[in-house]
């Protein structure tokens with residue numbers, strides 16, 4: 104039996120990396136997935152492969168930091184599938200990898216626009232819809248950088264701490280309306296983002312692997328399993344949680 108039969112799930116940043124793995128996993132469990140991203144080529148290619156495998160998915164291009172795009176994304180999802188039950192606010196960028204003294208302020212704004220404003224816009228659109236349609240589930244992609252400091256990634260770290268703040272406040276505001284709001288805090292996961300941060304330098308990649316007590320980076324599929332748990336009825340008593348999926352980093 105499927106875990107998400109006929110649920111409509113929007114996944115932002117769904118064209119690549121962790122979002123892509125979530126879209127594939129949710130579709131395999133019977134969800135109708137709205138893959139959204141600003142990367143149209145990879146988003147459309149992913150939808151093609153989900154549909155070819157017998158799943159249901161559509162692609163809607165949206166930049167999460169733009170109000171107009173978020174409105175359009177919701178209108179398209181509602182027009183196509185008639186509802187939205189699950190909202191995964193996954194899109195995020197790492198920004199520059201330099202100390203605060205050298206950090207460009209326009210780059211700071213860019214990180215906050217995507218990682219914080221984008222999550223807020225996605226939550227607001229989802230909460231408005233779910234509050235009048237019987238409830239739903241929201242999942243925000245934070246990071247272990249939302250739970251502890253990371254040198255040379257201060258705006259990213261600040262944005263991911265803020266995502267946990269939004270998650271907790273929304274969980275309190277909407278618990279009575281049957282909307283659960285949780286966050287995942289991944290450790291280092293092998294995606295393009297990590298390759299950009301490490302510049303594909305094997306020595307740096309090895310040091311990133313060692314950040315996790317279990318001695319390796321995670322895979323997008325491992326994070327997708329946690330996302331499936333948090334978006335399914337298996338986690339029906341969890342709301343306001345920021346769950347580390349980090350190979351043990353936060354145990355230290």
Ligand SMILES: NC(=O)c1ccc[n+]([C@@H]2O[C@H](COP(=O)([O-])OP(=O)(O)OC[C@H]3O[C@@H](n4cnc5c(N)ncnc54)[C@H](O)[C@@H]3O)[C@@H](O)[C@H]2O)c1
Pocket residue numbers: 115116117118119120121122139140141142165166167168193194195196197217221244245246247288289290291292293294295296297
């Ligand atoms: N990879 C990791 O180690 C790691 C660890 C902790 C948290 N995260 C978080 O997980 C999420 C996914 O990261 P990833 O590693 O898969 O990254 P990625 O760069 O591989 O993929 C991110 C996706 O988001 C899209 N995106 C970026 N900005 C966007 C915008 N403004 N509007 C719409 N789409 C946008 C990109 O086009 C891309 O498809 C991010 O929020 C990231 O911060 C990643």
